Amino acid sequence: MSGSQRYESGLVVENRGHVRVLTLDRPERRNALSSGLQADLVDQLLDAGEGGEVRAIVLTGNGPAFCAGFDLKEIRERDQRGERFRPPMNRPGRSLFEVVTETPVPIVAALQGHAVAGGFELALACDLRVAAPGIKLGLPEATIGMGANFGSVVLPKRIPMGIALEMLLIGEYVTSEDAERWGLVNRIVDADAVLPTAMELAGRIAGNAPISVRRMKETAVKGVDLPLWQALRLDVGPNPYLSEDRREGIAAYLEKRRPEWRGR
Structure with missing residues (x-):
């Protein structure tokens, strides 16, 4: 695929040489992960891992937030319709975070804005993270009755257990500066330099064997x-x-x- 394409779910896909840019484009919903957006992301990630033309991926979002997590409005509407809610690892489709982790092509997250709940888990699943200063990162799931299944498993593997448990059990946000100090963020740059820096890193990766x-x-x-x-x-x-x-x-x-x- 060449050029740029926007899906109804709000995913924009663009190939720049051997780098594929995946942009969450639902700024009015803070790029919340609807079921359609998750499915399109999974499809694009699987496609990128198959052909060999894509050698690096940049994942970013339009608007003031990178991603606010799962679409709670969509979940509530399904609850109101009486639809059964399935836990993340008990669904017919693949888990988005699992697919991100298993994609053989390296993925760079460009965090120009807040990444919370499932949005933080999405960033956590990526291989490298570039962030703007002062943005909020965290897992507030315990405050709304959700589970942070991926974050509960992965976060204690990335940072000291006490810090991970504080983030999980209290649900308060940390800053990108905190995350950089703990090794969760690779670079902190000005907000307007986040995507160019992520593209530079992805380009250097794509230039290697x-x-x-x-x-x-x-x-x-x-x-x-x-x-x-x-x-x-x-x-x-x-x-x-x-x-x-x-x-x-x-x-x-x-x-x-x-x-x-x-x-x-």
């Missing part, structure tokens, strides 16, 4: 909780050592030229 990048992400994600001896033997993803790109990369380095990656 795609097989190596995929191998490294999959190994890091799947090996992080394994014992060292198991992680070292974890043979997942494409093998760069046996690839044409490995020979091309070495030749380009020795010949002092830019490599021409073929993804094989």
Whole structure:
């Protein structure tokens, strides 16, 4: 796919070279994750992981918020209609956060505004995060009777347990400066520089050998909780050592030229 396309759900998809930009475009709802928006995001992420043309993804949002989480208005309307509510991991479709984590293409979150509840979980599922100063991040689910299923599992793996439990059990927000200090945010830049910085990082990733990048992400994600001896033997993803790109990369380095990656 080339050019830009906007879906009825509010998702805007644009390919810039080997970087795919996914923009949440429901500013009037603070980019809340409706069921349609979640489905379109899952579809685009799965597509990006299949073809090989997309080598990095930038996920961002239009308006003052990155994402306010699940669409509570939609959930309430379904409750009022008497529809059964299914927990996140007990639904016919794939969990959005699970798909983000498992996408072999690295994903950079561009947080120009607040990322709370499911919006924070969405950012947490990404690989790198660029944020504006002073934005709010957090999981207020305990204050509204929700569960923060993904955040409850992932957040204690990323920051000290005491801080993670305080965020989960009290539900108060932290700032992007706090998150950077704990290692949750890679860069803090002025709000108007968030997307360009995320695009620069994604471009640098996309400029590297795609097989190596995929191998490294999959190994890091799947090996992080394994014992060292198991992680070292974890043979997942494409093998760069046996690839044409490995020979091309070495030749380009020795010949002092830019490599021409073929993804094989």
